[in-house]
Amino acid sequence: MRGFTTQWRWLSWVLMGIIGVSALIIGATGDTGPATAGERRSELAATIRCPQCRGQSVQESDVAIAVEIRADISNRIAAGETDDQIRQVYIDRYGRSIVLTPDSGGFTGLVWIVPVVAAGLATAAVALAFQRWRAQADALAEASDEDRKLVAELRRDRS
Amino acid sequence: MNVALGDAGVVLAFVSSIIASITLLVALRNDDEQMRRTGVKVAWLVVAGAVLGFVMLERALITRDFTVKYVFDNGSSRTPPLYNFATAWASLEGSILLWGLVLAGYVGVVLTKFRQRIADPLVTWAVVVILLVTAFFFALMLGPADPFQTVTLPANFVDGPGPNPLLQNHVLMAIHPPMLYLGYVGFTVPFAFAIAALVTGRVGEGWLVETRRWTLFAWGFLTLGIVAGSWWSYDVLGWGGYWGWDPVENASLLPWLTGTAYLHSVMIQERRGMLRVWNLSLLCATFSLTILGTFITRSGVLQSVHAFSESSIGPLFLAFFGVIAAVSIGLIGWRGDRLRAPGRIDSPISREGSFLANNLVFAIFAFVILLGTVFPLIVEAVQGEQITVGTPYFERMTMPVGMVLLFLMAVAPVLPWRKASGELLRKRLEWPAWFAIGSLVLAVLVGARGITPLIAFTLAGFAGGAALRQIVLATRRNGWRGLVGRTNGGMIVHLGVIILAVAFAASNSYLRQTEVTLDRGEAIEFADMSFRYEGTEITDLPEKRVTAALIVVEGEELRPAISQFVSGQPVGTPDTLGGFTRDTQVALTALPENSNKVVIRITTQPLIAWLWIGGVLMAVGTVFSAFPHRIHRRPTDPVSADPAALVDATST
Amino acid sequence: MKNRSAIAAGLVAAVVAVFIVLLATSDTQQTGAVNFEILGEVAPPIQGPTINAGDYSLQDQRGNWVVVNFFASWCVACRVEHPELVELSERHPDGDVQIVGVMFADTEERAREFFDELGGDWPALVEETGSIAIDYGVTAVPETVLVSPSGRVVQKWLGANGVTADEIDSVIDRLEAGG
Numbered sequence: 008m009r010g011f012t013t014q015w016r017w018l019s020w021v022l023m024g025i026i027g028v029s030a031l032i033i034g035a036t037g038d039t040g041p042a043t044a045g046e047r048r049s050e051l052a053a054t055i056r057c058p059q060c061r062g063q064s065v066q067e068s069d070v071a072i073a074v075e076i077r078a079d080i081s082n083r084i085a086a087g088e089t090d091d092q093i094r095q096v097y098i099d100r101y102g103r104s105i106v107l108t109p110d111s112g113g114f115t116g117l118v119w120i121v122p123v124v125a126a127g128l129a130t131a132a133v134a135l136a137f138q139r140w141r142a143q144a145d146a147l148a149e150a151s152d153e154d155r156k157l158v159a160e161l162r163r164d165r166s
Numbered sequence: 167m168n169v170a171l172g173d174a175g176v177v178l179a180f181v182s183s184i185i186a187s188i189t190l191l192v193a194l195r196n197d198d199e200q201m202r203r204t205g206v207k208v209a210w211l212v213v214a215g216a217v218l219g220f221v222m223l224e225r226a227l228i229t230r231d232f233t234v235k236y237v238f239d240n241g242s243s244r245t246p247p248l249y250n251f252a253t254a255w256a257s258l259e260g261s262i263l264l265w266g267l268v269l270a271g272y273v274g275v276v277l278t279k280f281r282q283r284i285a286d287p288l289v290t291w292a293v294v295v296i297l298l299v300t301a302f303f304f305a306l307m308l309g310p311a312d313p314f315q316t317v318t319l320p321a322n323f324v325d326g327p328g329p330n331p332l333l334q335n336h337v338l339m340a341i342h343p344p345m346l347y348l349g350y351v352g353f354t355v356p357f358a359f360a361i362a363a364l365v366t367g368r369v370g371e372g373w374l375v376e377t378r379r380w381t382l383f384a385w386g387f388l389t390l391g392i393v394a395g396s397w398w399s400y401d402v403l404g405w406g407g408y409w410g411w412d413p414v415e416n417a418s419l420l421p422w423l424t425g426t427a428y429l430h431s432v433m434i435q436e437r438r439g440m441l442r443v444w445n446l447s448l449l450c451a452t453f454s455l456t457i458l459g460t461f462i463t464r465s466g467v468l469q470s471v472h473a474f475s476e477s478s479i480g481p482l483f484l485a486f487f488g489v490i491a492a493v494s495i496g497l498i499g500w501r502g503d504r505l506r507a508p509g510r511i512d513s514p515i516s517r518e519g520s521f522l523a524n525n526l527v528f529a530i531f532a533f534v535i536l537l538g539t540v541f542p543l544i545v546e547a548v549q550g551e552q553i554t555v556g557t558p559y560f561e562r563m564t565m566p567v568g569m570v571l572l573f574l575m576a577v578a579p580v581l582p583w584r585k586a587s588g589e590l591l592r593k594r595l596e597w598p599a600w601f602a603i604g605s606l607v608l609a610v611l612v613g614a615r616g617i618t619p620l621i622a623f624t625l626a627g628f629a630g631g632a633a634l635r636q637i638v639l640a641t642r643r644n645g646w647r648g649l650v651g652r653t654n655g656g657m658i659v660h661l662g663v664i665i666l667a668v669a670f671a672a673s674n675s676y677l678r679q680t681e682v683t684l685d686r687g688e689a690i691e692f693a694d695m696s697f698r699y700e701g702t703e704i705t706d707l708p709e710k711r712v713t714a715a716l717i718v719v720e721g722e723e724l725r726p727a728i729s730q731f732v733s734g735q736p737v738g739t740p741d742t743l744g745g746f747t748r749d750t751q752v753a754l755t756a757l758p759e760n761s762n763k764v765v766i767r768i769t770t771q772p773l774i775a776w777l778w779i780g781g782v783l784m785a786v787g788t789v790f791s792a793f794p795h796r797i798h799r800r801p802t803d804p805v806s807a808d809p810a811a812l813v814d815a816t817s818t
Numbered sequence: 819m820k821n822r823s824a825i826a827a828g829l830v831a832a833v834v835a836v837f838i839v840l841l842a843t844s845d846t847q848q849t850g851a852v853n854f855e856i857l858g859e860v861a862p863p864i865q866g867p868t869i870n871a872g873d874y875s876l877q878d879q880r881g882n883w884v885v886v887n888f889f890a891s892w893c894v895a896c897r898v899e900h901p902e903l904v905e906l907s908e909r910h911p912d913g914d915v916q917i918v919g920v921m922f923a924d925t926e927e928r929a930r931e932f933f934d935e936l937g938g939d940w941p942a943l944v945e946e947t948g949s950i951a952i953d954y955g956v957t958a959v960p961e962t963v964l965v966s967p968s969g970r971v972v973q974k975w976l977g978a979n980g981v982t983a984d985e986i987d988s989v990i991d992r993l994e995a996g997g
Contacts, residue, residue: 019596023603027624030603030610037615049679056554058853058957061469062412064556066679067405069738069755069767071890071923072957075948077681082947100955102855107556109541114549118541122534122563133526137519140510443823466846481842488838495831502823540837543844 048081051090054107055080055097064107168231172222172314176263179215179270180304182208187297190290199285206284209277209293212300216270220263223254223313232326235315236260242328244709244732249334255343256329258464258474259313264343266303268351273300276355288373291362292355299354302486310479328709331737335729338398346391346418350456352384353421357453360446364497369442369505374449378432379792381449385425386788392418393781404726404740404753406677406769408777409670411560413468416539417459420532424452427528430521437583438518440509443502444525450494457487468539513585520578527574531567538563561674565618572625572667575660576602576632579653594635601631619675626668633657633664655791659784666780673771681755681767684717693770695720695750702761712739715764717752719743726754726766749774853955854974861886861965862953864920864943869930871941874918876965883915883990884965887981888956889942890921891928895978896960900936906983907940915990919943922951922959964989 052066057073065073065080076097083093097105109115186208193201226234227241227250240257241250255264273296280289307313333339359377363369395418400408409415428448434441462468465480511518538555545553580594605627609620636657640648648654678693689698700716703725714727724741731737740753751769758764856862864876864886876884887903889896907917919942921929926944933942943950954963954971962981964973973989975981 016592016596020592020599023599027603027606030606031617031620031624034606034610034615034620035617045680046678054556054558056556061471061473062410062554062556063471067403067407067410069404071959072948072951074755075923075951078947079949079952082949097952100855100952101853101957102552104542104552104554107554108558109553109555115541115545115553118537118555118559119563122530122537125533126530129526129530133522137511137514140512143510144512461841465841467841467844480846484838484841488834491834491838492831495827495834499824499827499831502827503821506823540840543840547840547843 044081044084047090048077048084051084051093052077052080055094056105056107058101058105168222168226168229168234169314169316172219172226172234175215175217175219175222176266176304176307176312176314177215179212179219179266180301180308182211182215183297183301183304186212187294187301190294190297194287194290194294202284202290205290206277206281206293209273209297212297213270213274215304216267219307219313220254220267223260223263224251227251227253230326232319232323233316234313235317236313238317238319238326240326240329242326242709242732244325245328245334246709248337248340249329252333252340252343253329256333256339258477258479259307259311261343261474262303262306262311262479263313265347265351266300266307268344268347269296269300269303269354272351272355273297276358288359288362288366288368291365292358295358295361296354299358306479306482310477310482325732328731331710331729331731331735332402334709334731335737335739336398336402338394338401342391342394342398345387345394349384349386349388349391350418350421350459352380352387353425353449353453353456355384356381356449360449361493361497364446364501364505367501367504369446369501372436374432374442374445375436378429381425381428381432382788382792385422385429386785388418388422388425389781389788390785392422393778393784396781397778400774401742402737402739404738404751404755404767406673406679406749406751406771406774408673408774410471411538411557412470412472413539414459414463414470414472416535416560417455417462420459420536421452421455423528423532423535424448424455427525427532428452430524434511434518434521438509438511439507440511442505442507443498446505447494447498448525450490450498454487454490454494457483457490461487462539467543515581515586515591517578517581517583520574520581524571524574524578527567527570531564531571534563534567535560568667569622569625572622572629572664575629575664576625579632579636579657579660595632597635598628598631601634602628605630614672614676616675619671622671623668626664626671630661630664633660637661650790650793652791655787655789655793658787658790660787662780662783662785662787664780665776665783669773669776669780672773673777677769677771679767679769681765683763683765686762686764692768693750695770697752697766697768699764699766702758702764713754713757715754715758715766717741717766719750719752724752726752728754728757730757744775746775748772853957856955856963856971857974859971861963861969861971862950864918864950866943866945866950868941868943869926870933870939874941874943876918877969879916879918879965880969881967882913883967885915885917885986886954886963886965887917887919888922888951888954888959888961888963889919889932890924890959891932892924893959896932897936899960899962899978899981900932900938902982903940904937906986907938909983909987915986916940920950921945922948922956962986966993 049066053064055065055076057063057065057068057070057076059070059072060068065076080093083096088096094106103110109118111119186205189201189205189208192198193205223236225231226237230237230241230243232238232241236257236259240253240260245253253260255261273293276293276296277284280293283289284293328334356377359373359380363373395415396408399410400406428445431441431448432445435445461480461483463470463472464474464477464483466473467480511522513519514523538559541555542553545551576598577591577595580591580598582590602624606620606624609623614620614623637648637654640654642648649658680692682690682692682697684690684697684699686699686701689696696719698718700718703714703716705712705714710729710731712727712729714725717724717726720743722743724743726741727739729737729739736757738753738755740751742752743750749771753767753769755765755767861876861884864874866874868874876886885903885906889900903917906915909915917938917940919938919940921942921944929942929944954961958976960978960981962975963971964986966972972993
């Protein structure tokens, strides 16, 4: 009877896995990216900073320059320019700070790398701590000869 | 009179906090009971002074006493009463006074709750620390942030300008800052106890555990304050945004993250006596981050939509931050080794192990946000170049962190203390795993696409299943008591977080936005809804003129508007068609020249309402979590047998 | 390992100290950070119909100083600086210093009204899109750009500050003298 339950348990996990993977495959392939030019413009505009604002993107802000830049991006998309080309146009005219995503090369690239390195180091430190604790526990697991002698003495004293 | 009494209140609070601190320190040194009592009495004067100051500022605002410079700069006879009351914290000086008031309030509560234990040096030290922080804030009000300066009215004076238009457009102006301050300022109390424990060297007694409830209280209000701020942004900004990874927003999130880490790791300290130094560091870091956050908000070093106008107060906050950091680091460095406990965690696959992982992840989370926020300053200092680190960076970096946290939330509640076997895990996680698959299938069925949000929904289902399993088991065992108490309340908070995470992922991934020009009577189709422009409506109120466009959305009337105040920029107010499945927000991008044509921005996002529901659930869970235990025992009460009785027993 | 806390504390203290120094020495950021990317570059083309002088092309003006003024009728500071530009145009009737206006986020009708009201007879482009403004890195109006006779951008003024006939003349004189 117990064997049957464990088998059923494993079966249910396998079933879960199959359903899960199928659903993910359906879900992943259905994603087509920006559907219209308008949506592509919105996505691109969300990565370009409004030059006159305090940190908002051109997509969010409604000041004159943001409206103009949105229109300009629409024109460029219609003219067939790629996302990277359009971004480069803006970098040429307004400087690197116009783009909300920092460069992945050079000194600026550190902002991408340092967190990953820090996370790795921190995880390693915690793993080391667990190793040390395990070693401590192992060291204590074995009773030493001294301990055995002490216990034997105390037993003798009691009797 | 307002100025005179107001100033008197501020001076009283400042002087009393200094005198009380000195008195209590002397009482500590000489173990003088009389001095201690005097110190406490003087400390109560701080509360009196703060209340007096705040009441006088409100009085000046309400009576429109424009001879007070703060009212002259921020008040107006046209501002409606609620916003006029909230004008007390609309500008720098008033906000510092509010901070001082909340701080004084906490002084009063601490003095009341600990009145029977004030003789304990640790409590005395804690009170001294809080009083010194209070002294700093009231000192600011004697100098650069003086709310009670006077001004001679110019001959042709008619009326004041009123607060910033963005601050009189939404009722949350009256709620968000006070809640946020209750949270920020509340962290002063556990910090004070941490310092006191370090100074007296008594960390092993459970003091940290006792102040956990204070931390929970502050944390709960900080949560509410942040959620209220997001809600406010969403309602007024016009592009459906509720979180912009803006420096001020990030600054408010940092202490929340370290606070959350602390609330979990303190449970390891309770059980195993370990991580004392780490917990102390977390408390000190949380408080330091609140001061750092205040610095960022008020110094202008980093651009932000939420920043106050610049003033000379920035460097003072930075200096205070430096002092706090120096004192904390110094004390921990000095005492740290003595306080270290020889404990260990047996296995990473255990409740303790998961809390440790929790702390690790939250630390990384906080590090990433801090680095991203200050990185433009670093690049400017090193390379002289201007760069921007915006939403795309933060989203990409925090997304994996969020996923790991969801996974931890799924696994931790089912893990027992000390050690777990694979078989136990498999058994306990079966139902949550089905919940996860169910969530995934449901998401795919309603049309969600994209591997990243789908993984997020799966993990959220996993975590939700684990939390629900715990709650169901607890209520089956204990009835309604299965909902309260630390673990169960914590599960409710987790549920709130999970709901918020799902709403966040869904609204970000499936946002649809467009900008259209509509002629009067024209309709367009967008996101399976029709939008028809009917005309403009102009309303003239005493403090503003509101130009609204009537847009009919699927039979409902929406009125996005632009308000023109007497002074300041015109401010947009979008209108939202809310719902449990999705929100549709319409905003006017510019003041329409005539009523024949209008340019509107339409934003639809799914599950926005669940952001606020999740946030409220987190607050509810916090309240449940703080529910008293059946056996009300202080962690600092002695547990061993009464020594006197023991002597009697053994001597016979 | 005895003083592990002290070592850790020292490290943390060092990082925090650097952090504080960084914050203390950072200048407060200006909104709409000034954008002078274009200084020294070849002036981007300005071409198109105007409201008062037919078609205009910046290229045709080689050999003359050109003051390019980005303006809008709804912009208060533009109104403030406009008389100075009128003064400048009157000082240089022979055309060695030309002025050209470029409308920004406005309508042709309003631009006409603007000129009718405040005077000025130089060409004013009425482009539909803001592409010329974007080419010049304009963030807000008014912005005024000075183009040398060889076609390079040599100076840029933001807002109405510094846009006086005297200032423009003195900059031109200085640059001409400097060679």
